[in-house]
Amino acid sequence: MAYEITLLTTMSIAILFALSLNVITGFCGQVSLGHAAFFGIGAYTAAMLTKAGVPLAVALAPAAIMAGAVGLVVGMASLRVRHDFLAITTMGVTFLFVGIVRKQDALGGEVGISGIPSVAYGRPGLLVLALICVVLFVALTVHIRRSWMGFAFDSVADDEDTARILGIDVKRFKLWAFVIGTAGAGIAGGLYAHHIRFIGPDSFGFVESVTVLAMVIVGGIGSIWGVALAAGFLSVMPLLFQFIDDYKLLLYGLLVFATMRFAPDGIAGLAQRIRARFG
Amino acid sequence: MTLLSVENVTMRFGGVTAVENVSLELGHDSLLGFIGPNGAGKTTLMRIITGVLHPQQGSVIFNGQDVTRWPVERRVRSGLALAQQIVRPLRSLSLVDNVALAAGAHRMANPLATLLHTDRSAERAMARELLDLVGIADVADAMPGELPLGDLKRMEVARALALEPRLLLLDEPLAGLNQTEARTMADLIGSLAGKDRSVLLIEHNIREVARICPEIYVQDNGRRLLQGPMAEVMSSPELRRAYLGGEAA
Numbered sequence: 380m381a382y383e384i385t386l387l388t389t390m391s392i393a394i395l396f397a398l399s400l401n402v403i404t405g406f407c408g409q410v411s412l413g414h415a416a417f418f419g420i421g422a423y424t425a426a427m428l429t430k431a432g433v434p435l436a437v438a439l440a441p442a443a444i445m446a447g448a449v450g451l452v453v454g455m456a457s458l459r460v461r462h463d464f465l466a467i468t469t470m471g472v473t474f475l476f477v478g479i480v481r482k483q484d485a486l487g488g489e490v491g492i493s494g495i496p497s498v499a500y501g502r503p504g505l506l507v508l509a510l511i512c513v514v515l516f517v518a519l520t521v522h523i524r525r526s527w528m529g530f531a532f533d534s535v536a537d538d539e540d541t542a543r544i545l546g547i548d549v550k551r552f553k554l555w556a557f558v559i560g561t562a563g564a565g566i567a568g569g570l571y572a573h574h575i576r577f578i579g580p581d582s583f584g585f586v587e588s589v590t591v592l593a594m595v596i597v598g599g600i601g602s603i604w605g606v607a608l609a610a611g612f613l614s615v616m617p618l619l620f621q622f623i624d625d626y627k628l629l630l631y632g633l634l635v636f637a638t639m640r641f642a643p644d645g646i647a648g649l650a651q652r653i654r655a656r657f658g
Numbered sequence: 659m660t661l662l663s664v665e666n667v668t669m670r671f672g673g674v675t676a677v678e679n680v681s682l683e684l685g686h687d688s689l690l691g692f693i694g695p696n697g698a699g700k701t702t703l704m705r706i707i708t709g710v711l712h713p714q715q716g717s718v719i720f721n722g723q724d725v726t727r728w729p730v731e732r733r734v735r736s737g738l739a740l741a742q743q744i745v746r747p748l749r750s751l752s753l754v755d756n757v758a759l760a761a762g763a764h765r766m767a768n769p770l771a772t773l774l775h776t777d778r779s780a781e782r783a784m785a786r787e788l789l790d791l792v793g794i795a796d797v798a799d800a801m802p803g804e805l806p807l808g809d810l811k812r813m814e815v816a817r818a819l820a821l822e823p824r825l826l827l828l829d830e831p832l833a834g835l836n837q838t839e840a841r842t843m844a845d846l847i848g849s850l851a852g853k854d855r856s857v858l859l860i861e862h863n864i865r866e867v868a869r870i871c872p873e874i875y876v877q878d879n880g881r882r883l884l885q886g887p888m889a890e891v892m893s894s895p896e897l898r899r900a901y902l903g904g905e906a907a
Binding site: 522523526527528530531533534536537541542543544546547548549552555 | 708710731734735739740746747748749750755759760762763764765766767769770773774775776817821
């Protein structure tokens with residue numbers, strides 16, 4: 380049973396992490412290659428707070444706020460760049476985060492933070508907390524999709540200049556996408572730190588940013604259910620099959636390549652086409 | 659009373675002066691035709707008025723306020739709308755949603771407040787009425803990629819109207835349309851001015867402009883040539899010189 384709980388917790392955290400990037404990249408069309416940095420900010424914030432005696436359920440709020448605040452700053456710095464330049468700018472955030480954390484003794488430096496306390500009720504308690512977070516975040520993203528904020532995000536993702544001509548304050552909507560998405564990543568990071576119970580700067584590097592982007596691409600950029608499915612599946616595959624763990628990056632790379640080449644809308648688009656043909 | 663006043667505006671791109679010391683005035687409830695040969699700087703001036711470009715000199719006064727440094731979206735929310743020369747529909751949205759989004763522009767001032775609204779029925783109803791007005795109600799639910807240019811041009815006008823503007827800027831709305839479509843569209847444009855709405859129409863189709871616009875503004879080589887009543891301007895030697903070159907007869 381403990382093994383299944385570990386699998387489900389891993390899946391839940393990955394789903395939350397991928398859905399948080401989906402708000403920025405999928406809903407609002409802003410490619411981010413630095414999302415792992417916000418995952419890391421949440422992980423470090425929550426870990427330090429729980430080590431100081433704060434319960435994780437409470438520590439997740441400051442983790443989200445801290446990640447969201449840094450996300451706001453990064454968003455503001457990225458407002459003037461688009462497309463490839465935005466991807467490169469956000470990629471720099473990951474390197475910046477890892478570089479800073481490595482030099483901070485208070486954050487454990489190169490060694491990282493170990494001995495992160497377990498959650499009340501142990502692993503089942505963490506799973507329940509992770510599931511609650513996933514359900515709440517899914518509900519939030521479904522609501523965003525249906526609301527006028529989602530409508531505005533659609534227009535920004537489609538054509539920023541046209542969105543402006545329709546009176547939409549593109550900059551402010553982009554910032555909101557960054558804040559919501561990075562805050563979500565912060566919560567996922569907080570859960571991750573207490574799942575693994577050890578974090579180091581290398582846990583939040585460029586590879587992790589690319590991995591979560593792969594989940595969004597394979598699931599179908601912008602699709603909530605597609606991204607959740609891809610994140611859940613891709614996160615547990617390396618745990619289920621050891622040989623996949625050895626070739627994880629290769630497999631993710633191939634999946635992204637195949638998706639972009641044969642089904643650019645990902646699993647969600649593929650399902651839609653199948654439904655249209657046979658439904 | 660003036661609704662829009664462009665005062666001594668100059669716009670340079672590197673060493674090229676696209677618009678030089680240009681002034682233009684547009685009254686309330688009026689329809690002004692804006693013509694000029696290719697390269698006259700018409701679209702540049704239109705982009706200055708909408709706020710896509712900010713001039714090196716001069717000012718743009720709209721509805722009594724100096725909007726020269728305002729961003730596009732602020733100008734739009736203050737009552738200005740643009741239908742662009744090159745149609746740019748939001749391709750991920752159906753025609754009705756393209757127009758509904760504009761109809762709900764007043765909701766967009768505060769992003770956080772947009773999270774509280776999910777109902778689009780009123781805006782969609784308004785969008786369908788406007789698509790009916792421009793004659794494409796039958797394709798309201800189609801995606802832009804499925805439709806010809808003529809329909810997309812009409813959608814652009816409907817989308818601009820959905821913003822309920824006090825000033826509607828139309829940049830070559832007849833371009834790419836056949837003669838019948840152009841005439842129908844011109845008739846529609848002619849009916850839009852009034853009821854607290856003015857229209858500035860940039861157009862190459864002088865025949866249609868002359869037919870529907872009571873007043874006309876002419877620009878050539880980035881400079882204001884003439885502005886006045888249609889009959890007076892059309893018979894002026896300067897206009898013939900601009901279009902035909904050489905000495906006017």
